Amino acid sequence: MIKYILSPKGIILLAFAGAVVAVSVLMAWSELGFTGATPDWLTDLTSRIGLHGAIAGFFNSLTPSLGEDLTKYLQGKGVSVNPKSTASLGDYGYILFMGVALTIGGIAIMIIGREDAEEKTVLPVKK
Amino acid sequence: MQKIVDNHPLKAFNGLTLAIENAINAFMTSKYNPFYYHGALPQYYLWVLYLSGLLLFAYYIPTIDNAYNSKLLTNAWTSVDYITKSLPFGGVIRGIHRYAGDAMVITILLHALRVWFTDRYRQYRWLQWVSGIVLAIFVLFIGQTGFYLVWDDRSLLLTRMTASAFESLPVVGPGLKTWFLNGDQITNLTLSNFLFIHIGLSFFLLFGLWIHYLRMTRPVLTPPPAVNYILTALVLVCVFIWPLSSGNMADLNKQPVSFDIDWFFLWPYAMLSQMPVMGYWAVMILGTVAITAAPWLMIPKQPAIETAEVVLNKCTGCSLCYKDCPYQAIEMVPAPAGSRFKLLATVKDFRCSGCGVCVGACAFDAIDLPDLPDAEVNAKIKALLEAKG
Amino acid sequence: MSDAKKVITLICERACDLSGIVDDSGSCTEVPGMKVVKFPCSGMIQPLMIENAIKAGADGVVVTGCQIGDCYYREGNRMIRERLLGDRPPTLKKGTDRRRILALWLAKPQRQRFISESKEFIATLNNLATPEAK
Known part of the structure; x- marks a missing residue:
């Protein structure tokens, strides 16, 4: 197991796994409309494992740059939401990051699974 | 057996298709090559459409009534507006429904082109080709009704164009128009009819697909999960890049004159706006007939298929060929009286492709392709091995 | 190399394209000792045919079909492949020397791959000791 993780392929897969987790965190950030606030479930979860400062800091750091860019892009495309409702521009960001996460995940699964594909079958010798 | 046809007009495309797929195999491998699941791709998007459509259906209101022109009024346009702007993830679900539809049209086109280019649409496959054309037309029409349901400027214009195009047809025209509008003019009932067509025909697709899959043993219905992830991701990213918004609410007292074209579903309207209506119908009907007849028209002289033949006194009724036949061309019938065995395999010639899988499945040499009997194959193998060189 | 190994390939006529490198007598000009028998589909190949070939003196048998996932006749x-691996009846007999059988799944443009794999296979056959007693 450890040997596999330390092999080049294992390292690539770990990088993919990390990327999927990172993008999934961005989904939570988008859900609140690209603000620095963390959702309650995430606050609770990250406080328990002592990571809250890091996550909140990550959220805050994204807000003035990426958050504003995404907001500007969506508004430029004519997206508007009813301020009285719970809908938000972040819904679109959520779906974007979900799409990115699915793409990364799909590619990672293909990297693992492609080994089973074959252009050649060597028959196992029966004893 | 079926001969490889050399005079196929699309022979060059066959080579091209195989070359493209070969290039894809180089980095995706055959296991994840989307072309090897080309029929399952639109089927996957159909499930996405059903699910997202169900969520939209929960909030959609099929009326056009805007007599009071009040913001509190709920009609089709305002309900879509509510879904898009106020419902959490409503705009996103609407986007998914729209782009999954576009993706379905693209994948259907890929599917059709692939079977055409690789010469997999005629003879024993004619039922798949013809039912596929019918399904494609229904998908197009269902998609178009989806554009009417939004009930903005464009919906009104499309509805009027469709009604007048129907009306201009001889004999059936007036009836079709009345059916389409659910009355003589656009009323609240019209949108009820559109919603019924949109949802009702969507479920009719399942019936059509049943016919499409008939004669296919073990049809490939779903791509591997990793491919599904990518298919889903493509739609989601489109939802972000091109977010949807409605035009203005339709106003029956005004006639909108232009609209944005969705080239996947609305291309017939682009044609209709450019040519006389009877010319439009002539092109559409003749085009459909020509494409439907392609399995018979494309190749002038199609060599007949040499179908498999059961050697009656050798068949043990073991059913292996029946299980392995990819076209359900073998039926197990009760063996004639006096036989040592209970069952006997029989070949339905009209379904048989002459591929010989049944020959490979038979351990008793009891089924043969008449132009390549297995005794001949074995003799040839022996002769080749004994030859010098 | 006193006498080249005799190898027979049972190939689907829609799989990798050997036209031009197979002469009229059925010998492959690119791979010495290779004989070619064409089938409408690799699904038609019976395990019995492979056994017969080995019995008739073939040193090896190469089964060649299209890329898995792309059979013209859907599943051949x-x-x-399942029959060779013993997962679908009829299968190879127990005593058959499985080291002498290779299966390749190659698309039409993959002729070079076919040639290199066959040569490699023949090399492994050369390394095999005399045919197993049983």
């Missing part, structure tokens, strides 16, 4: 290559 999967069927013969």
Whole structure:
């Protein structure tokens, strides 16, 4: 197991796994409309494992740059939401990051699974 | 057996298709090559459409009534507006429904082109080709009704164009128009009819697909999960890049004159706006007939298929060929009286492709392709091995 | 190399394109000792035919079908692969020397791959000791 993780392929897969987790965190950030606030479930979860400062800091750091860019892009495309409702521009960001996460995940699964594909079958010798 | 046809007009495309797929195999491998699941791709998007459509259906209101022109009024346009702007993830679900539809049209086109280019649409496959054309037309029409349901400027214009195009047809025209509008003019009932067509025909697709899959043993219905992830991701990213918004609410007292074209579903309207209506119908009907007849028209002289033949006194009724036949061309019938065995395999010639899988499945040499009997194959193998060189 | 190994390939006529490198007598000009028998689909190949070939003096048998997933007749290559692996009846007999059988799944443009794999296979056959007693 450890040997596999330390092999080049294992390292690539770990990088993919990390990327999927990172993008999934961005989904939570988008859900609140690209603000620095963390959702309650995430606050609770990250406080328990002592990571809250890091996550909140990550959220805050994204807000003035990426958050504003995404907001500007969506508004430029004519997206508007009813301020009285719970809908938000972040819904679109959520779906974007979900799409990115699915793409990364799909590619990672293909990297693992492609080994089973074959252009050649060597028959196992029966004893 | 079926001969490889050399005079196929699309022979060059066959080579091209195989070359493209070969290039894809180089980095995706055959296991994840989307072309090897080309029929399952639109089927996957159909499930996405059903699910997202169900969520939209929960909030959609099929009326056009805007007599009071009040913001509190709920009609089709305002309900879509509510879904898009106020419902959490409503705009996103609407986007998914729209782009999954576009993706379905693209994948259907890929599917059709692939079977055409690789010469997999005629003879024993004619039922798949013809039912596929019918399904494609229904998908197009269902998609178009989806554009009417939004009930903005464009919906009104499309509805009027469709009604007048129907009306201009001889004999059936007036009836079709009345059916389409659910009355003589656009009323609240019209949108009820559109919603019924949109949802009702969507479920009719399942019936059509049943016919499409008939004669296919073990049809490939779903791509591997990793491919599904990518298919889903493509739609989601489109939802972000091109977010949807409605035009203005339709106003029956005004006639909108232009609209944005969705080239996947609305291309017939682009044609209709450019040519006389009877010319439009002539092109559409003749085009459909020509494409439907392609399995018979494309190749002038199609060599007949040499179908498999059961050697009656050798068949043990073991059913292996029946299980392995990819076209359900073998039926197990009760063996004639006096036989040592209970069952006997029989070949339905009209379904048989002459591929010989049944020959490979038979351990008793009891089924043969008449132009390549297995005794001949074995003799040839022996002769080749004994030859010098 | 006193006498080249005799290898027979049972190939689907829609799989990798050997036209031009197979002469009229059925010998492959690119791979010495290789004989070619064409089938409408690799699914038609019976395990019995492979056994017969070995019995008739073939040193090896190469089964060649299209890429898995792309059978013109839908499932032929999967069927013969499962039969070779013993997952679908009829299968190879117990005593058959499985080291002498290779299966390749190659698309039409993959002729070079066919040639290199066959040569490699013949090299492994050369390394095999005399045919197993049993």
